[in-house]
Amino acid sequence: xxxxxxxWRQKNADDKGKMVTYGVENVSxxxxxxxxxxxxxxxxxxxxxxxxxxxxxxxxxxxxxCGVVINGQAxxxxxxxxxxxxxxxxxxxxxxxxxxxxxxxxxxxxxLVVDRSAFDRxxxxxxxxxxxxxxxxxxxxxxxxxxxxxxxxxxxTCIGCGACxxxxxxxxxxxxxxxxxxxxxxxxxxxxxxxxxxxxxIEQHDHEGFGGCTNIGECTASxxxxxxLDTISRLNRDLLGALAKGKA
Amino acid sequence: xxxxxxYKNPSEQFHAVGxxxxxxxxxxxxxxxxxxxxxxxxxxxxxxxxxxxxxLVVGTGLAGASAAATLxxxxxxxxxxxxxxxxxxxxxxxxxxxxxxxxxxxNDGDSIYRLFYDTVKGGDFRARESxxxxxxxxxxxxxxxxxxxxVPFAREYGGLxxxxxxxxxxxxxxxxxxxxxxxxxxxxxYQALERQIAAGTxxxxxxHEMLELIMVPDANGVERARGIIVRDMVTGEIETHTxxxxxxxxxxxxxxxxxxxxAMGCNTTATWRAHRKGAxxxxxxxxxxxxxxxxxxxxxxxxxxxxxxxxxxxxxxxxPAKLGDDRVASQIxxxxxxxxxxxxxxxxxxxxxxxxxxxxxxxxxxxxxGVGPGGLGVYLDFADAIExxxxxxxxxxxxxxxxxxAQITGEDPYSEPMRIYPAVHYTMGGLWVDYDxxxxxxxxxxxxxxxxxxxxxxxxxxxxxxxxLADGYFVLPYTLANYLADGPYExxxxxxxxxxEAKAAVENRISTLLSINGTRTVDSYHKELGQIMWDxxxxxxxxEGLTKAIGMIRDLKTDFWANVKVTGxxxxxxxxxxxxxxxxxxxxxxxxxxxxxxxxxxxxxxxFRAESQTEDGEALRHDDEFAYVSxxxxxxxxxxxxxxxxxxxxxxxxxxxxx
Numbered sequence: 086x087x088x089x090x091x092x093w094r095q096k097n098a099d100d101k102g103k104m105v106t107y108g109v110e111n112v113s114x115x116x117x118x119x120x121x122x123x124x125x126x127x128x129x130x131x132x133x134x135x136x137x138x139x140x141x142x143x144x145x146x147x148x149x150x151c152g153v154v155i156n157g158q159a160x161x162x163x164x165x166x167x168x169x170x171x172x173x174x175x176x177x178x179x180x181x182x183x184x185x186x187x188x189x190x191x192x193x194x195x196x197l198v199v200d201r202s203a204f205d206r207x208x209x210x211x212x213x214x215x216x217x218x219x220x221x222x223x224x225x226x227x228x229x230x231x232x233x234x235x236x237x238x239x240x241x242t243c244i245g246c247g248a249c250x251x252x253x254x255x256x257x258x259x260x261x262x263x264x265x266x267x268x269x270x271x272x273x274x275x276x277x278x279x280x281x282x283x284x285x286x287i288e289q290h291d292h293e294g295f296g297g298c299t300n301i302g303e304c305t306a307s308x309x310x311x312x313x314l315d316t317i318s319r320l321n322r323d324l325l326g327a328l329a330k331g332k333a
Numbered sequence: 334x335x336x337x338x339x340y341k342n343p344s345e346q347f348h349a350v351g352x353x354x355x356x357x358x359x360x361x362x363x364x365x366x367x368x369x370x371x372x373x374x375x376x377x378x379x380x381x382x383x384x385x386x387x388x389l390v391v392g393t394g395l396a397g398a399s400a401a402a403t404l405x406x407x408x409x410x411x412x413x414x415x416x417x418x419x420x421x422x423x424x425x426x427x428x429x430x431x432x433x434x435x436x437x438x439x440n441d442g443d444s445i446y447r448l449f450y451d452t453v454k455g456g457d458f459r460a461r462e463s464x465x466x467x468x469x470x471x472x473x474x475x476x477x478x479x480x481x482x483x484v485p486f487a488r489e490y491g492g493l494x495x496x497x498x499x500x501x502x503x504x505x506x507x508x509x510x511x512x513x514x515x516x517x518x519x520x521x522x523y524q525a526l527e528r529q530i531a532a533g534t535x536x537x538x539x540x541h542e543m544l545e546l547i548m549v550p551d552a553n554g555v556e557r558a559r560g561i562i563v564r565d566m567v568t569g570e571i572e573t574h575t576x577x578x579x580x581x582x583x584x585x586x587x588x589x590x591x592x593x594x595x596a597m598g599c600n601t602t603a604t605w606r607a608h609r610k611g612a613x614x615x616x617x618x619x620x621x622x623x624x625x626x627x628x629x630x631x632x633x634x635x636x637x638x639x640x641x642x643x644x645x646x647x648x649x650x651x652x653p654a655k656l657g658d659d660r661v662a663s664q665i666x667x668x669x670x671x672x673x674x675x676x677x678x679x680x681x682x683x684x685x686x687x688x689x690x691x692x693x694x695x696x697x698x699x700x701x702x703g704v705g706p707g708g709l710g711v712y713l714d715f716a717d718a719i720e721x722x723x724x725x726x727x728x729x730x731x732x733x734x735x736x737x738x739a740q741i742t743g744e745d746p747y748s749e750p751m752r753i754y755p756a757v758h759y760t761m762g763g764l765w766v767d768y769d770x771x772x773x774x775x776x777x778x779x780x781x782x783x784x785x786x787x788x789x790x791x792x793x794x795x796x797x798x799x800x801x802l803a804d805g806y807f808v809l810p811y812t813l814a815n816y817l818a819d820g821p822y823e824x825x826x827x828x829x830x831x832x833x834e835a836k837a838a839v840e841n842r843i844s845t846l847l848s849i850n851g852t853r854t855v856d857s858y859h860k861e862l863g864q865i866m867w868d869x870x871x872x873x874x875x876x877e878g879l880t881k882a883i884g885m886i887r888d889l890k891t892d893f894w895a896n897v898k899v900t901g902x903x904x905x906x907x908x909x910x911x912x913x914x915x916x917x918x919x920x921x922x923x924x925x926x927x928x929x930x931x932x933x934x935x936x937x938x939x940x941f942r943a944e945s946q947t948e949d950g951e952a953l954r955h956d957d958e959f960a961y962v963s964x965x966x967x968x969x970x971x972x973x974x975x976x977x978x979x980x981x982x983x984x985x986x987x988x989x990x991x992x
Contacts, residue, residue: 097905115630115743123856124633130854130909135901138908140418142596144636147516148422165740173743194567195906198418202539205419209531213524214483218403218806221474221481225438228492238485238510241517245421274483 086112086177090125092137093184095193102193104182114173118161119144119151121172122183139197144168146309149244152251153197154184159248159307166246166309186251190258190294201247203293204261211285212265214274233271240267242310249304249312255296260304262290263316266323280327287324343876344932347883347971354613354964354975358768360463364983365445368467371768375811376818383408386817387576389561391543391603393420395515395522395798396781397582399805400813402525405534407810409817412574413526413535414563416542416598416911421523424584424596425781425801428515429641430499431507432798434472439496443504445469451502452796453984456761456789457938457954459616459962462983463768464787471807472799476508478806482521486510499794507795512641512733518798522805540566542911543583543603544842545835546610547575548774549825556611558777559825560832562839566911569904571839573832575825577817578776580809581607582801585760585782587620589919589926590871591863593757594626594639600915601922604764604783612764612772613964613975615785617922618930619761621792621939622872624690626756627741628710632860637756638741640734642794645683645690647718647727648751650674652702652711662704662712662750673697686989688791688872688939688952691755695872698754705752714750755872759797761788761939762929765964765977769812770804773964778813780804785962790938843903846913851896855913858893862886862916862923870927875943879931883924890920925965925972932974935959956986 087110095102109125116124119141126136141151146169155161161170175181183197191199229237241264249260266283269275275282291297298317305314360367378386387410390401398420401413415423435448448469453460476494480486486508487495499507510517529535547560560575583603587593608614625644626637653660654671674693675682685693694711697703704710719727724747728735735746742752763786764772764779771778781801788796825832869875869882893916901907936945936952937959945953962977 113631113633116633117635117741120633120635123635127854127856130898130900131852133900136909138906142417142422142598143424143427144597145427145594145638147427147513148417148424148596149419150417150422169740171741171743198906201418205421205527205530205537205539208524208527213528214481215528216478216481216483216525217406218399218478218525218810219474221477224436224477224480225493227480229488230492231488231490234485234488234492237483238487238517241485241510241520242513244516245419268485269483272483272485274481 086114086172088112088175088178089180091180091182092196094137094196097195098192112172114171116172117144117168118155118170118172119168137197138195141168147244149246152186152246152248154186154251156182159186159251160309164307164309164311166244169309186247188250188256188295190256191247191250199247201245203295204245204247204258206293207258207262207286207289208265210289211278211282212269214269215278216274227273229272237268237271240264240271240312240316243312244310246309248307248309250295252303252307253296254301254303255299257298257304258290258293258295259298259317259320260308260312262286263320264312266320267316270319270323279323280330283320283323284327342932342934343880344928347928347931349968349971349973351966351973351975354765354773354977356461356767356977358771360768364462364466367463368470372811375815378814378818380408384410385821386410387412388578388580388813388817389574389576390414390580390582391561392423392582392584392781392783393523393526394423394425394582394584394781395519395801396783396805397580398423398519398522398526399802400580400582400780400809401535402522402529403806403810404813405529405532407814408534411529411535412538412576414538414541414543416540416566418539420526420537420539421520423519424599425798426516426519427594427596428798429512429639431497431509431514431795432475432518433499433506433793433795434476434508434799435469435506436473436476438494439505441504443506447504448472448506450984452787452793453789454987455791455793457791458789458956458960458981458986459619459937459979460787460789461979462981467808468787468800468803471803474807475799475802479518479521482525484510484517484521486517502793515798518802522802538563541572542566544606544839544914546579546607546777547573547825547831547835548610549829549831551822555775557775557822559822562835564839567906569902569907571836573827573836575832577820577822578778578813580778580780580813581764581783582780582805583783585763586922587757587760589862589923590757590866591859592629592634592637592867594623594637597636600918602915602918604779605918605922607764607772607774607777609967610774611967612774612777613966614762614925615765615962615964616762616790616929617926617965618870618933619790619939620757621687621759621761622691622755623758624687624694624755625713625753627738628705628752628754630706630742638737639756639758640738640753642687644713644731644734647730648683648713648715649717650683650690650711650713652697652704656701662714663748671702688941692872692941694753694755710752710754712750713753715746716750719747759792761786761790761792765962769815770808771812771816776816778809780809790940842914843910846897846899846910846917847903849895849897849899851898853896854898855909855916858889858897859912859916859919861889862919865889866923866926870923870930873941873943874930876931879927882927886920886924886927893917893920928972929963929965932963933959952989954988
């Protein structure tokens with residue numbers, strides 16, 4: 086198949102940036118979306134143009150490095166990561182718009198690459214259990230109900246790709262934050278720091294310039310790991326509880 | 334009268350042979366007491382002095398993140414580096430199956446000794462007994478540590494931890510978190526690391542790539558690893574970082590094959606640069622090839638995806654019996670199919686070990702019986718299982734894997750059999766280290782897949798995660814402290830000749846790559862190199878093929894430095910430049926892998942030499958001649974081989990049989 090892509094090109098953080106149109110011929114339906122970009126980049130390189138910069142690494146949907154907005158949707162038409170999207174999802178002759186995540190807290194570094202380090206700083210503000218190496222008790226001394234463990238696991242599958250932020254009209258990072266609050270808050274090991282965790286993480290979230298959550302749900306709809314919206318309810322409950330105890 | 338020359342290994346046209354190497358830190362005494370003794374005898378550092386001591390940690394996978402977090406927490410001043418935009422993305426995250434630990438929660442006869450025994454045997458008797466025993470010992474602490482961090486392992490209804498069995502051992506000792514164990518363990522280590530970053534004990538440098546090691550002589554003339562040169566991948570700035578010690582935890586080198594299950598960015602540059610500065614590279618030819626991956630679909634293919642080998646529990650592997658049979662699978666009648674594993678290995682059938690299953694698939698495809706694009710695939714058929722167990726049972730067991738297959742190939746594995754083919758998955762070789770995980774360069778420590786490790790010639794399933802975390806959480810914090818106790822060393826000035834030389838080397842290399850402005854892309858070279866490695870240094874190796882490959886790699890490397898096209902400039906985010914530097918190092922590593930494979934005229938674990946097989950076509954070790962670690966010293970003209978003899982006091986050397 087032959088397609089046309091319109092790609093956001095921006096030399097660096099200070100550049101204004103613009104959409105540029107390229108034709109890509111002989112695209113196989115079995116190519117992944119990123120392999121299609123590889124083919125385009127080979128073309129650009131041979132003609133002496135600067136290839137398109139995009140983040141990617143594992144290409145099996147788990148590292149969370151890749152992620153672009155495709156035709157207005159974070160990660161494109163399927164609820165997968167961009168690397169797991171294949172060209173068979175597009176028609177021959179399609180015109181495809183490719184843009185970086187658009188959010189105040191994720192400044193563009195170059196082309197389709199954005200700076201998501203704000204997520205790391207939210208984790209630094211409390212997204213952990215303080216368990217110094219060597220201090221752990223015997224693992225089976227602390228039974229965890231299977232249901233809680235499974236539920237915690239589901240929230241812990243967040244890959245930190247940032248699609249939730251890109252999809253949110255408010256540019257909110259609440260689903261990411263709530264996934265961690267839920268993962269750790271459901272486990273007995275996570276209880277001692279539960280209040281300080283939610284307060285610290287929310288403060289950092291707001292400080293980074295993410296927008297507020299108005300329960301629209303675009304985040305969940307675009308999440309490649311299906312992190313549910315009720316994690317945000319849990320976050321709100323934890324936050325209220327902590328504030329009521331005067332922990333702020 | 335004829336004069337007989339002393340026998341020479343044909344590999345010696347490509348390398349010299351030096352003195353044997355010994356592990357000066359190798360412990361002695363009863364094996365179960367060796368690690369305790371080492372810990373007791375290791376020097377300690379007073380907590381107040383730790384903040385005066387600094388460590389650089391390259392890589393943030395399981396080994397690097399756990400080491401940085403633990404050392405930071407202990408009070409050392411740590412600087413950590415990764416090429417990704419966040420430490421959470423290191424490729425440990427992609428490990429699926431699980432992590433072994435000798436907890437014996439199943440009451441099925443597991444023990445530290447049994448895990449030790451299985452690992453030594455699984456490594457085909459090419460790993461050190463003392464190191465493997467220590468790994469088995471600390472395995473139990475790893476599980477405790479991870480649970481305390483909130484890693485959501487699978488649990489039983491009673492709330493206790495669940496286990497499963499894995500890869501050819503007879504006990505259930507694998508802890509897991511659905512098919513995402515690596516992700517959960519890495520997130521645990523990442524969170525511990527981020528906690529230390531917040532506490533100010535670890536300084537994190539993301540999007541930074543190590544391009545050179547800095548060796549500086551101390552007052553007594555002893556050369557010590559004192560720093561690294563890194564490139565800020567956003568601005569292109571070449572930075573110098575110096576410290577009292579350097580830890581490399583930069584992962585494996587499977588991407589020398591271009592196509593592998595590794596992440597796209599995995600590379601050998603950190604370890605190779607250290608090798609060029611004098612660190613020995615051990616057993617580079619030991620590579621693990623996984624039998625159940627999704628086959629290549631076209632020349633645009635960028636990576637291969639692994640599917641859990643648990644599929645072989647219920648799937649039957651076959652190819653059309655008749656050459657040139659191009660009917661779709663379901664149209665081929667039962668008696669015109671060749672279930673070759675069941676035919677050749679009646680006792681183990683489809684469950685033969687990874688290397689045997691991989692090689693058998695290769696033979697079928699070489700014989701022209703392969704299926705799918707390019708004839709590089711065999712069928713993995715669930716029709717019998719669906720008939721026997723019913724579709725819902727198969728869905729419950731393998732649903733996510735079937736979905737993944739359908740997502741990637743666009744085919745429905747419930748109605749037509751899957752196609753699978755082997756792919757490079759893990760590299761057992763790496764920088765040579767002693768019992769303390771210190772390389773032969775003083776002050777340079779190496780952890781995780783980056784070292785030559787405890788897996789010998791073959792790694793067992795669910796052991797990579799165990800080793801990464803063992804090194805980072807429980808081994809380095811003692812052995813590195815022992816080294817640091819003699820510090821702090823005299824501060825290295827930014828204009829020290831060794832620093833300036835390392836920095837200039839990096840800058841020259843970058844400007845050379847940018848100035849060639851040739852006609853071929855970096856990826857086209859990488860793909861060609863990968864094909865050479867796959868054809869001649871892959872599942873089956875021969876003297877003739879390896880010799881040929883060495884010549885081909887040298888020619889290709891020469892062409893690369895004359896004809897590669899790297900666009901853009903250094904002072905920007907330049908992904909082509911990043912890849913060019915990595916591929917340049919892969920050429921040199923690939924050549925060394927072939928030389929190592931040529932030297933090792935035996936078959937063991939992940940290394941199969943066609944000349945060394947039994948009458949039945951099984952791997953044949955030569956313990957009399959090759960029971961040693963090959964530690965290679967870099968040389969401008971040719972490498973030098975140093976042998977570290979391996980001795981087995983506890984586990985008797987035996988050969989495997991799966992018939």
